[in-house]
Every structure is written in C-alpha cells, then in structure tokens.
Amino acid sequence: MTSDCPVRTRLLENGLVVNVIAGTAARADILIADERIQAIGEPGSLAVEPETVRLDMCGKILIPGLVNVHVHGHGFFSKGMGDRWPLELLIAAGPWISGCRQLDDKRLIGLIGAIEMVSKGTTACYDLFAETPHPTAEGLTAMAEAYAHVGIRATIAPMMSDIGFYDAVPGLREALPAELAAAVERFNPAPYSDSIEACREIIDGSPNGDIRFALGPTIPLHCSEAFLRACGDLAEERQLGLQTHLAESRLQALAAKERYGHSLVSELDRLSLLRPGFTAAHAIWLCDADLDVMAERGVAVAHNAGSNMRLGTGISRVRDMLDRGILVGIGTDTCSCSDNLNMFEAMRDACYASRIRDSDHETWLEAPEILRAATIGGARILGRDDEIGQIAPGYLADIVCLSLERPHYMPVNDPIRQVVFCEDGTGVDRVIVGGRDVVVDGRVLGVDLTDLSAAAAATLVELTARVEPMRALFEKVEPHVSRFYRSRIACPI
Numbered sequence: 001m002t003s004d005c006p007v008r009t010r011l012l013e014n015g016l017v018v019n020v021i022a023g024t025a026a027r028a029d030i031l032i033a034d035e036r037i038q039a040i041g042e043p044g045s046l047a048v049e050p051e052t053v054r055l056d057m058c059g060k061i062l063i064p065g066l067v068n069v070h071v072h073g074h075g076f077f078s079k080g081m082g083d084r085w086p087l088e089l090l091i092a093a094g095p096w097i098s099g100c101r102q103l104d105d106k107r108l109i110g111l112i113g114a115i116e117m118v119s120k121g122t123t124a125c126y127d128l129f130a131e132t133p134h135p136t137a138e139g140l141t142a143m144a145e146a147y148a149h150v151g152i153r154a155t156i157a158p159m160m161s162d163i164g165f166y167d168a169v170p171g172l173r174e175a176l177p178a179e180l181a182a183a184v185e186r187f188n189p190a191p192y193s194d195s196i197e198a199c200r201e202i203i204d205g206s207p208n209g210d211i212r213f214a215l216g217p218t219i220p221l222h223c224s225e226a227f228l229r230a231c232g233d234l235a236e237e238r239q240l241g242l243q244t245h246l247a248e249s250r251l252q253a254l255a256a257k258e259r260y261g262h263s264l265v266s267e268l269d270r271l272s273l274l275r276p277g278f279t280a281a282h283a284i285w286l287c288d289a290d291l292d293v294m295a296e297r298g299v300a301v302a303h304n305a306g307s308n309m310r311l312g313t314g315i316s317r318v319r320d321m322l323d324r325g326i327l328v329g330i331g332t333d334t335c336s337c338s339d340n341l342n343m344f345e346a347m348r349d350a351c352y353a354s355r356i357r358d359s360d361h362e363t364w365l366e367a368p369e370i371l372r373a374a375t376i377g378g379a380r381i382l383g384r385d386d387e388i389g390q391i392a393p394g395y396l397a398d399i400v401c402l403s404l405e406r407p408h409y410m411p412v413n414d415p416i417r418q419v420v421f422c423e424d425g426t427g428v429d430r431v432i433v434g435g436r437d438v439v440v441d442g443r444v445l446g447v448d449l450t451d452l453s454a455a456a457a458a459t460l461v462e463l464t465a466r467v468e469p470m471r472a473l474f475e476k477v478e479p480h481v482s483r484f485y486r487s488r489i490a491c492p493i
C-alpha cells in the first residue's frame with residue numbers, strides 16, 4: 001500500500017551504506033530521483049536542489065532490498081501447521097493446509113505474505129504459486145494484485161504438475177489400502193495441456209512491470225516428460241524463467257534412480273531443461289557429476305536452509321556450488337516449512353548450516369558472500385541484476401534502512417556480519433522500493449493490521465470448515481505415508 005504522494009527527489013544523508021560487491025560499509029549520502037538512485041557520495045559532497053527532501057540516516061545501516069528467491073503464495077496461511085513432518089508428509093498434507101482457497105482468500109493470503117516479507121526487508125520475491133487442478137489467470141492476478149498493492153516486486157511462477165504425489169513416488173500408491181488409494185485420486189492434477197494453456201493466457205495478460213511471470217513445474221517426478229518438454233519450450237519461446245524443486249529430499253533422489261535409472265539432474269539435462277534462467281530450488285541430494293553439469297549449463301540454485309532443517313531434508317552443498325561458479329540465491333520457502341518469511345533468518349541459517357555440513361572451517365559460508373547471494377544473487381535469478389540487488393547509481397532505489405538503535409547493533413563491531421548474524425527483522429525501520437516508502441518506522445504504510453488480523457481470523461473459520469474433508473483424509477493417509485517414508489530412508493541411493 002504505497003503512499004499516494006508523488007515521488008520526490010530525496011537525499012538519504014550520512015547512513016552506513018553497505019556495498020555488497022566489495023563487502024564493505026561506509027558513511028555516504030544517497031540521492032534518489034524518481035524511482036532510481038541518482039548519485040552516491042561522501043557525506044555532504046553531493047550537490048542537491050533546494051527542494052530536495054533530506055532524510056537523516058545517521059542512525060541507520062542501509063542495505064539493498066533483499067531478494068527472496070523461493071516462496072509459495074499458496075502457503076502463506078499455513079504457518080505453524082504440522083511439526084515432525086518430513087517433506088513427503090508436508091506434500092500429503094497440502095490439500096488440507098493449502099487447499100480450497102477462493103479468489104478472495106488468495107488475495108488476502110497474498111497480502112499477508114507480502115506484508116510480512118517487506119516488513120522484514122524483502123523487496124522482491126520469486127513465488128511458485130499453486131492452484132488446483134491447474135493454474136488460473138484469475139488466481140495469478142489475485143496474487144499479483146496483492147504484491148502490487150503492498151508495493152514489492154514479484155516474479156510469480158504457476159506451480160504445476162500432471163502426475164499426482166501418490167503416483168510420482170514409485171511404490172507409494174501401492175502402500176495405501178485400496179480405499180485410500182482410490183480416495184486420493186481426487187487430488188490428481190489436470191492434464192498438462194490445460195496447465196500450459198492457462199500459462200499462455202497468464203503470460204499474454206502479464207503487465208511486465210514490477211510483477212512478472214515465470215514457469216514452475218513443481219517437482220520433476222510430478223511431471224511427465226511431455227509436460228517438462230512443453231514447459232521448456234514455452235520458457236524458451238517467451239524468454240521466461242523456470243524454477244523447480246530439485247533433489248530436495250532423499251526420497252526424491254531414490255525415486256529418480258528407480259524411475260529414470262539416473263539422477264534428477266541427468267534427467268532434466270536429457271530433456272534440455274538445464275540452461276541459464278533455470279533455478280533449482282533446494283538442490284540437496286546431488287553428486288559431483290550433477291554439480292558439474294549444473295555449472296556447465298549455467299543453472300542457478302535457490303538455497304533454503306531454514307526450510308531444509310524444518311523438514312529434515314538435508315544441507316545443500318553450497319560451497320561446492322560456489323566453487324564451480326554456480327549462481328546461488330537465498331530463499332525462505334513458504335510458511336508451512338520455514339515459517340516466517342524472514343530473509344535475515346534465511347541468511348543466518350545458510351551460514352550456520354554450512355558449518356554443520358562440513359567440519360573444515362575454510363569451507364564455511366561467510367556473512368558477506370551470503371548477503372551478496374541474498375541481494376545480487378537473487379537479482380540475477382530474477383533476471384533483474386542490471387536494476388536491483390545493489391545500492392549503486394542508476395539502480396532502482398530498493399533500500400532497507402536498519403536502525404542502529406537496537407540492542408543487536410550495540411555496539412557496531414562489523415556491520416555486515418551483524419546484519420547477517422544478529423539482525424532478526426526487528427531492526428527494519430524504513431523500506432524504500434523504487435524510490436517510494438513502503439515501510440516507515442517499522443510499519444507497512446496503509447496497512448491496518450487490526451483489520452487484517454480480523455479478516456484472517458474470519459477466513460480461517462471458513463477455510464477450516466471447507467478443508468475438513470481434506471484434513472480427515474490426511475489423518476487416515478498419514479500413518480501409511482509415514483511408514484512408507486521410514487521404510488525408504490534407510491535405502492542407499
């Protein structure tokens with residue numbers, strides 16, 4: 001809900017400005033004209049017009065807006081649901097915890113997620129948004145409206161499949177009693193041609209401004225070969241990004257070997273999907289040869305360490321990726337598995353997880369490189385690194401101002417490390433997107449959280465009744481999926 005005031009020329013004075021490329025922070029003035037950064041200079045050095053509005057940033061650290069490269073708009077209402085759920089139980093619970101949304105619900109849920117993200121420093125995101133049985137232009141528009149209303153940038157990818165979960169994993173349907181195997185058929189996705197047709201309609205109506213579209217075949221195992229090829233063709237034809245969940249769980253890696261006779265990376269490479277513009281979310285269960293192919297093909301990775309720990313899926317080989325020149329961005333994943341859309345936590349989790357993965361401290365991820373991944377890395381994944389991701393002249397003015405009047409900056413020993421290791425989002429004082437204030441004094445402009453909270457509570461009552469059959473079915477299916485999962489996790493890959 002951006003301000004209606006015309007954008008003015010503004011001077012952000014004397015802030016501690018972070019240069020994410022150099023990994024440094026220094027006092028500087030930033031001149032913003034319209035939506036872009038016009039100039040940066042030492043404090044007091046820039047010539048400005050008398051009518052320029054001056055903002056004192058002496059007590060602030062200024063960082064580029066964070067780019068969250070992996071979220072799911074359909075999951076923004078699912079925070080705190082489920083506890084000891086590995087990925088496969090989360091997917092089984094999907095129709096209950098993320099299903100039966102009507103258009104108004106989608107808009108409200110999108111609004112809540114966008115508000116949470118921007119209030120914690122995210123100014124752009126890559127949203128794999130699912131609707132069943134296939135994506136719709138109306139649903140995608142509702143999400144796009146929510147992001148635009150709050151004032152953040154988003155690339156929205158319809159998340160799609162044409163093979164249901166119980167058929168995607170070899171042996172899973174057979175592990176269900178006959179009556180449950182029949183009952184879960186209601187979750188089968190639409191034929192892929194319906195999804196591709198819907199995508200064409202969505203792309204044709206795409207405004208191509210701050211809200212853009214991409215394609216999200218959800219998990220390779222959940223998509224037929226013909227569907228994956230169709231996604232690849234459409235992405236190439238319309239120059240769109242592609243994002244999928246790649247080797248997120250051990251069970252997926254096992255299932256791929258069983259179904260394809262080789263790894264998920266080999267399968268996607270066989271289908272010519274691996275190319276610049278392709279983003280692999282999670283990318284955990286990969287061997288050296290997989291990483292080599294990914295590097296060679298120029299694909300990127302969306303690293304979601306918090307989600308990976310919440311779901312127990314594993315820890316991604318980020319250092320090995322960076323060593324090979326693979327582009328890495330940072331994501332939170334969605335509220336059903338991370339749960340609070342907080343990029344500061346996602347950055348810290350990424351650093352800490354690398355230390356658990358490998359005891360050789362020289363491989364550990366450092367704060368400056370993770371801040372780069374969460375800004376420039378994300379901007380490159382969105383295909384917008386020529387205009388967002390850094391505080392530099394000519395770039396769009398997407399700037400997060402963190403208050404130094406928070407205990408976690410007392411004292412300031414090392415600004416960048418403290419942004420990554422100490423900041424929890426409570427320091428976010430002001431967020432500027434494209435030169436406009438979206439957050440001021442820690443509050444998202446134009447948002448009445450009391451009203452929003454009441455609307456969320458009312459929607460929850462309606463949704464809870466609507467999804468009750470899905471919840472009841474999950475309760476019956478859960479022990480069987482759980483037993484199947486536990487029987488497979490001990491198998492060697």
Ligand SMILES: [Zn+2]
Pocket residue numbers: 070071072245281333334
């Ligand atoms: Zn995901």
